[in-house]
Amino acid sequence: MIQQVEQPLIEIHDLTVTYHRKPVLWGIDFTLPKGIIAGIMGPNGAGKSTLIKAMMGLVPVGSGYVKLFGEDLKEVRAKVSYVPQKESVDWDFPASALDVVLMGRYGKLKWFQRPRKADRDVAMDCLKKVGMEAFANRQISQLSGGQQQRVFIARSLAQDADLYLMDEPFAGVDIATETAIVELLKEMTSEGKTVVVVHHDLQSAENYFDWLVLMNLRLVASGPIKEVMTKELLQETYGGKLNILTTVTDLLNKQDFPIREK
Amino acid sequence: MDAFWIILTGILVVASSSILGCFLVLRKMTMVGDAISHAVLPGIVLAYLFSGERNSVLMIIGAAGIGLLTTFLIEFFHKKGNVQEDASIGITFTSFFALGVILISYFAENVDLDQDCVLYGEIAYVSLDPLLIGNIEYGPKAIWLLSFVFLMVLAVIIPGYRSLSLTTFDPNYAQAIGISVTLWHYVLMSLVSLTTVASFESVGAILVVAFLTVPAATAYLLTEKLKNMILLSILFGVLASVLGYFLADYSNGSIAGAMATASGILFGIVFLGKRLYNRYHRLTAVSQN
Numbered sequence A: 001m002i003q004q005v006e007q008p009l010i011e012i013h014d015l016t017v018t019y020h021r022k023p024v025l026w027g028i029d030f031t032l033p034k035g036i037i038a039g040i041m042g043p044n045g046a047g048k049s050t051l052i053k054a055m056m057g058l059v060p061v062g063s064g065y066v067k068l069f070g071e072d073l074k075e076v077r078a079k080v081s082y083v084p085q086k087e088s089v090d091w092d093f094p095a096s097a098l099d100v101v102l103m104g105r106y107g108k109l110k111w112f113q114r115p116r117k118a119d120r121d122v123a124m125d126c127l128k129k130v131g132m133e134a135f136a137n138r139q140i141s142q143l144s145g146g147q148q149q150r151v152f153i154a155r156s157l158a159q160d161a162d163l164y165l166m167d168e169p170f171a172g173v174d175i176a177t178e179t180a181i182v183e184l185l186k187e188m189t190s191e192g193k194t195v196v197v198v199h200h201d202l203q204s205a206e207n208y209f210d211w212l213v214l215m216n217l218r219l220v221a222s223g224p225i226k227e228v229m230t231k232e233l234l235q236e237t238y239g240g241k242l243n244i245l246t247t248v249t250d251l252l253n254k255q256d257f258p259i260r261e262k
Numbered sequence B: 001m002d003a004f005w006i007i008l009t010g011i012l013v014v015a016s017s018s019i020l021g022c023f024l025v026l027r028k029m030t031m032v033g034d035a036i037s038h039a040v041l042p043g044i045v046l047a048y049l050f051s052g053e054r055n056s057v058l059m060i061i062g063a064a065g066i067g068l069l070t071t072f073l074i075e076f077f078h079k080k081g082n083v084q085e086d087a088s089i090g091i092t093f094t095s096f097f098a099l100g101v102i103l104i105s106y107f108a109e110n111v112d113l114d115q116d117c118v119l120y121g122e123i124a125y126v127s128l129d130p131l132l133i134g135n136i137e138y139g140p141k142a143i144w145l146l147s148f149v150f151l152m153v154l155a156v157i158i159p160g161y162r163s164l165s166l167t168t169f170d171p172n173y174a175q176a177i178g179i180s181v182t183l184w185h186y187v188l189m190s191l192v193s194l195t196t197v198a199s200f201e202s203v204g205a206i207l208v209v210a211f212l213t214v215p216a217a218t219a220y221l222l223t224e225k226l227k228n229m230i231l232l233s234i235l236f237g238v239l240a241s242v243l244g245y246f247l248a249d250y251s252n253g254s255i256a257g258a259m260a261t262a263s264g265i266l267f268g269i270v271f272l273g274k275r276l277y278n279r280y281h282r283l284t285a286v287s288q289n
Helices: A048-055 A073-079 A097-108 A117-129 A145-158 A175-190 A202-208 A231-241 A244-255 B002-026 B030-039 B041-051 B057-079 B085-106 B115-120 B123-128 B141-169 B171-176 B181-222 B226-251 B255-288
Strands: A010-019 A022-032 A037-041 A063-068 A080-083 A163-166 A194-198 A211-216 A218-224 B130-133 B136-140
Touching: A010 A048, A022 A048, A022 A063, A022 A211, A037 A048, A037 A175, A037 A202, A048 A063, A048 A163, A048 A194, A063 A073, A073 A080, A073 A097, A080 A145, A080 B171, A097 A117, A097 A145, A097 B141, A117 A145, A145 A163, A145 A175, A175 A194, A175 A202, A211 A231, A218 A231, B002 B030, B002 B123, B002 B136, B002 B141, B002 B181, B002 B226, B002 B255, B030 B041, B030 B057, B030 B085, B030 B181, B041 B057, B041 B085, B041 B181, B057 B085, B057 B181, B123 B136, B123 B181, B123 B255, B130 B141, B136 B141, B141 B171, B141 B181, B171 B181, B181 B226, B181 B255, B226 B255
Parallel strands: A022 A218, A037 A194, A037 A211, A080 A163, A163 A194
Antiparallel strands: A010 A022, A010 A063, A211 A218, B130 B136
16 A cells, blocks of 8 residues: 655655665655654564665665655755664764754854854753753763663754654653653644654554554555554564564454453 | 974874874774874885975875875775775785885885884984075974974864764764765875874874874863863873973983873873772762762
8 A cells, every 4th residue: 555645745766775785675665745744664674774864865775766845855955854873873972962962053054163052042942842951961971872862853853954854763762751752743743844753663653653654675555544554564564573462452452352351 | 492392393293193083083993093104104205205305295295195095995995895994904004004114125225214213203303304494494394394284183173173073973964964974084084194194204103193092092081072072182192292201301212102101101090090080989979878
């Protein structure tokens, strides 16, 4: 089930990426509308991160193209923000949480310009949005994994973009914070911004996303979450690997089985 | 007066190299600095053969060019050839260095450049080679050259500070917001090459690595801010060159060697001091609970 949209915000056409001659993305072709939160889901090694990286021009593309806002990334860079995986950097770097969030403003500055007070205010505001204002001056290696993740989200917010591509932003984040951030993202989409999130947890997906992209090397499905979140499509994506427990709870939920006998 | 020039030479070498060293340490690339410092040898010898004098602009450019080629080859073997990075460093710089050794031994008669000088430097003689314009002496040539390199380092690092720190911390993100990671990589490597070549005569190809690494690593132990790390590393570098001079004067040994040793001792003191401090604080924290 692949639902294409009119006037897409993101258009990915026949995208193939290979790594050491092995394909990691094969013929991915879908479109996403504006103003939604979209989840990208699939098993480990399905190429979710690679897809996001290909959209950000961080991996060489074998064939096909990505258009954001109907244009090449180069033309619209200022409108696009990216949250890399937390593990991709060394957190022992000598910088405070605020320093890292300020990096989100660098794209708006010339290479020799220093951040101004207005930039600092934006950065501080973004830390507040993810509930990290108390840790602004804390060295980043002294933050917990979840807090580091929130610093990354804040840095992305500081870019004040129209499209956010987030690679597993909720990894290691506690459930209360995760819910708060999702609320924040929903607020942003109501202002016409678009958020694409690589996500792992099937349980929460239904509450978080408007749109779901299921993939496993190839694209399995893309469409409104209600239509994509079906047993058949999930089975097709995860194959035999779909966690039995998840299926069971899913069925229980759907059919209103009591988990415990009353 | 000699002492003044020697210490000033030392300070200029460590000032440039510790600033660059901070970025090398944070990028986990100090071994690339090591590689460059060795690999520039054939460049120095060749340029010297052509120009017939030391400290010429040609020599600087030629040798720095080979330094850049080294970093390019290291990346190339690593990324395209699937060779581990440390192996690729080992292959590249030893080959260049060996080529330099062959060149020196081959042209030994025509070249006033001996292996000891290249490897260990002769900072004690800097004042013997003054810059002459007409008949007037304007201080040692090495000082002018090193000052020029130091100013160049400052002229790039100060305005490029944010781009360099972002490409160091999170290259993916830097690329995503349109800052060229490759460009800044080669900018940094060019500066390292320049500094190495300019310093080789005074401190030698081996000891310059000490100045690229040790002050920056010492500063890294003490601070949580990149800016402070850079300032502290310069401070440690300067301290090491002053201490080193008097150490050498006292022991009548190699000055450059003593400067490198002094920076090593400073590192040791800071390292131990930090451990003791941490232990003491942990103990008091425990006893307070």
